[in-house]
Amino acid sequence: MLGDHWLLLSVVVLLALVVFGPKRLPELGHAVGRALHEFRSASQAVADETRTVTGKTAPAEPPGD
Numbered sequence: 001m002l003g004d005h006w007l008l009l010s011v012v013v014l015l016a017l018v019v020f021g022p023k024r025l026p027e028l029g030h031a032v033g034r035a036l037h038e039f040r041s042a043s044q045a046v047a048d049e050t051r052t053v054t055g056k057t058a059p060a061e062p063p064g065d
Contacts, residue, residue, distance in 0.1 A: 016028075
């Protein structure tokens with residue numbers, strides 16, 4: 001998954017530790033995870049509502065086979 005970008009990831013993590021400190025980093029991670037969860041739930045609700053209103057389901061395969 002990371003491929004050759006492991007060095008960049010380690011620099012970002014080190015920078016985050018320096019800027020936010022080790023005590024605040026878990027709190028920030030929890031807040032980001034909660035925000036992502038809420039975003040996914042909201043986007044799923046919009047998709048469900050769209051399917052309900054239009055009466056259509058998402059195609060299983062893209063057209064043009």
